[in-house]
Amino acid sequence: MLNPNVKLNKKMFNESIEQIAIRRGFGEGLVIAGDEDKNVVGLCADLNESTKMNLFAEKYPERFVQIGVAEQNLAAVASGMAAMGKVPFISSYAMFSPGRNWEQIRTTVAYNNQPVKIIGSHAGVSVGPDGGTHQAIEDIAIMRVIPNMIVLSPCDSIEAKKATIAAAKIDKPVYIRLMREKTPVITTEETPFEIGKAEIYFAPPMEPQVGIVATGALVHKAILVAQKFAEKGVSVKVLNISSIRPLDFEAIISLAKESGAIVSVEEHQVVGGLGSAIAEVLVQNHPVPMELIGVHDQFGQSGTPNELIEHYNMGVSHIEKAVERVMKRKN
Amino acid sequence: MPQLTDEKIIWMEQKASEIRQSVIEMLVEAGSGHTAGPLGMADIFTVLYFHILKHDPTNPMWEDRDRLILSNGHICPVLYATMAHSGYFKLDELKTLRKFGSRLQGHPHREFLPFVETSSGPLGLGLSQTIGMCLADKMDNGKYSGKQFYCLMSDGELQEGNIWEAMMLAAKEKLQNLTVIIDRNSIQIEGFTEDIMPLEPLKEKWESFNWDVRTIDGHNFQEIVSAVGEAQAVFTKPSIIIANTIPGKGVSFMERNYKWHGKPPTKEEGEKALKELKGN
Numbered sequence: 001m002l003n004p005n006v007k008l009n010k011k012m013f014n015e016s017i018e019q020i021a022i023r024r025g026f027g028e029g030l031v032i033a034g035d036e037d038k039n040v041v042g043l044c045a046d047l048n049e050s051t052k053m054n055l056f057a058e059k060y061p062e063r064f065v066q067i068g069v070a071e072q073n074l075a076a077v078a079s080g081m082a083a084m085g086k087v088p089f090i091s092s093y094a095m096f097s098p099g100r101n102w103e104q105i106r107t108t109v110a111y112n113n114q115p116v117k118i119i120g121s122h123a124g125v126s127v128g129p130d131g132g133t134h135q136a137i138e139d140i141a142i143m144r145v146i147p148n149m150i151v152l153s154p155c156d157s158i159e160a161k162k163a164t165i166a167a168a169k170i171d172k173p174v175y176i177r178l179m180r181e182k183t184p185v186i187t188t189e190e191t192p193f194e195i196g197k198a199e200i201y202f203a204p205p206m207e208p209q210v211g212i213v214a215t216g217a218l219v220h221k222a223i224l225v226a227q228k229f230a231e232k233g234v235s236v237k238v239l240n241i242s243s244i245r246p247l248d249f250e251a252i253i254s255l256a257k258e259s260g261a262i263v264s265v266e267e268h269q270v271v272g273g274l275g276s277a278i279a280e281v282l283v284q285n286h287p288v289p290m291e292l293i294g295v296h297d298q299f300g301q302s303g304t305p306n307e308l309i310e311h312y313n314m315g316v317s318h319i320e321k322a323v324e325r326v327m328k329r330k331n
Numbered sequence: 332m333p334q335l336t337d338e339k340i341i342w343m344e345q346k347a348s349e350i351r352q353s354v355i356e357m358l359v360e361a362g363s364g365h366t367a368g369p370l371g372m373a374d375i376f377t378v379l380y381f382h383i384l385k386h387d388p389t390n391p392m393w394e395d396r397d398r399l400i401l402s403n404g405h406i407c408p409v410l411y412a413t414m415a416h417s418g419y420f421k422l423d424e425l426k427t428l429r430k431f432g433s434r435l436q437g438h439p440h441r442e443f444l445p446f447v448e449t450s451s452g453p454l455g456l457g458l459s460q461t462i463g464m465c466l467a468d469k470m471d472n473g474k475y476s477g478k479q480f481y482c483l484m485s486d487g488e489l490q491e492g493n494i495w496e497a498m499m500l501a502a503k504e505k506l507q508n509l510t511v512i513i514d515r516n517s518i519q520i521e522g523f524t525e526d527i528m529p530l531e532p533l534k535e536k537w538e539s540f541n542w543d544v545r546t547i548d549g550h551n552f553q554e555i556v557s558a559v560g561e562a563q564a565v566f567t568k569p570s571i572i573i574a575n576t577i578p579g580k581g582v583s584f585m586e587r588n589y590k591w592h593g594k595p596p597t598k599e600e601g602e603k604a605l606k607e608l609k610g611n
Contacts, residue, residue: 041470065466070496073459077500080463083449086470088463103453104493108460112441112450 001204001230002223007190008201012220013227019182022217023121025157026178027052029164030089034060040087040168043067045074051091051121051178075101078116079108087115087168093127094120094136094177102142109173110148117167118143121178124216124267125295125312126305128181135300136177141272143175144245150174150195151245153266153274155219156185159242162193170195179267181305183217198248200255202226202238209234209330210323211255214265215241215274218293218314222265225319236323244274252281256288261326263291265319267309270294289329291322332383332563335556339382343552346416347377348608351581353412353425355604358595361429364437367578367591368485369409371516374550375574376413379481382552383559388418391446397478398464400448402457403485403514404438405593410447411435419446455491458482458511462497465506474507479563482511487519490528495540501569502541510562511542511571514549516578518589533573542571549574582607 002008011017034040034056043065048054057064067074071092078088090097098105098118109116120139127135144151150172154160160178167174192199198213202223210229214222219240226236239255241248256262262282264275275292282288295312309315354369380386385397401410408428415422420434427433434444438452449460461482468476488494501509515533517524524530537544543565547554555574562570578592579585582604585596596604 041467063470067500068496070500072493073496073500076456076459076493077463077466077497079449080460080465081467082463083460084464084467084471086467104456104459107450107453108456 001202003200003203006192006199006201007188009186009188012186012223018185020157020185021180021182022154022157022160023052023178023180025154025160026119026121026164026176027055029161030056031059032161033165033168034063037087037168039085040089041065041081043074043078043088043090045069045071045092045097047092047121050180051119053089053091071097071101072104075104075116075118076108079112079114082114082116087117089117089119091119091121093122093134094139095122095134098139098143098175099136106146110146113148113173115171115173117174117176119176119178122180123177124179125300125308126179126181126217126267127300128305128308129302131302132299137268137295137300138272139177140244140266140268140274141276144277148173149245152176152195152242153215153244154178154242155216155240156183156187158185158187158189158191159193163242166193166195177216179217184220186220186223193242195243196246196248197243198239198241198251200237201240202236204230204235204237206235208237208259210236210261210263210326211259212236212238212263212265212319212323213241213252213255213274213278214238215244216267218265218267221316221319224316225323228320229323241274244277247277247281249281249285252278253285256282256286259288261289261330263293263319263322263326265293265314267314268294270296289326291326293319293322332556332560335382335553340552343377343381346381347373348581350377350409350412350416352605352608353416353422354408355596355601355608357408357412357425357428359598359601360426362595363429364408364595365405365593366595367518367585367589368403368406368514368516370582370585371549371576371578371580372406372409372514373580374552375512375555376409378552378555380413380417382556384481385479391419395478397481398448398461399481399483400457400461401439401451401483403454403483403488404451406485406514407435407439410439414446454485454488455493457484458494458497458501461509462501462504462506465509466504476508478508480509482509484511484513486513486515486517486524486530486533489513489530498537498540498542505567506569507566509569510559511569513571513573514576515573516576518578518592520592522589537571541568543568544571544573546573546575549576550580
């Protein structure tokens, strides 16, 4: 019961589903954006290869600036370039950008309303062995509170490519969060992507009893959970939110009305991120019981991505239990 | 840049005095704002807007204009006053400083007043942005676009780490059409810079970062013009002019007193100050 209208990868439930890093999608998307618009420029804080900006830097060296390990400078320099008509993409790890340079972004990019695109790679705990200092699990919270800022969280490498191309075209500040690890490619080139629009990815024919609202690489797990429930005769719908700001209020409220219960899923603190954004919408329009999957008030640590996802209660079994809990709360 | 004649100097001295008077009037009207910095920088602003800058107040978005970025945005009263006196908007508008709905926000906002190149206020951000503008210009027009980029900073602001990141980048990229002017008035909010967080040896610091450094009297028009001219003739490095200034210059009871950094004159103090300024 994958939604046929959004043309997802038919191998969704195969073990052999393609696995490509979300950050790679950005790298490819930036080259395409650069091909299409000569004003697209790239700036990086000494992390070309791991943020995949190296692809752009190699093709367009005259349009690339190496800033070195100086993320505050990274953001403000980009703002200056935008003031002269460029479309700057800045990349680093999310913990450093927007982590370290949040105020530079707020003042020189958002307050100035300059179309700088901030790429925060290595978000979530699935960064893995580097450990907690490198695992950004607060970035959605700190970026979605800034006026003028668009916040995108692609679910796979193909969506990341589309998000990058869309970001280049829109004359506004944009933040895109990327992941380090290879994760399932769940969409296809034909899957729609639009800033501000959320899409139903999984929809059984019966009225849903629970709606899962998910973002990023965990959307795949949400779909696996929905499939498990479908096999038991319980209808669970999955909504992919790749545009956290602006948020598709209609889609969220509609899902809450249909299902009467919501589970949010994100590789991020449960405070301040997607779950909070959903709760804000529903509490003001159509309150329903909610369960929030994410990190519960802890920092990350070293481990394999899978170990960490499980340890921080964001795995398939945890999402399943959340669905069961929220169903009970409906009465 | 045209020659600086004696007549021009006399004319600019009068203009600088008028700008100082506007600064006092607008601060009294606003009831809040910064006094010492704007008075100290009035001479530099005068010579920039009336002699050095390639700009056109009747065509403020002229593509080929020089860019002036005020990094220490709190001294915006002197920026606004100079812009008004040079024709960007009516002098009348100066009395709206800091008021609700005014284009003249307490710290410059690019979306409210489109003539400023960027918003500012939080210290340490201007140099990075100026460098970004230079880099974009270089990408489009090569090394010799004909535009000059000026970044005005305060000395206290140099305590912000972001600036040192920017200093390294400007030198790396050899941005020869970038000129920084530091308002070296030796004061900041809590006292004298050398007591709060010493900046000396300042000239040597910038030189060691591969900048071309000049030190001048920030109230001497000829020195300002000569220093800018010399800086423009250096093609291998970005330039910085450390301009020694007297905070509160022009008003005897304000000069050299750090307490005037962040407060406006009262109506009575304003009247006294205007008397002195008009007397010159």
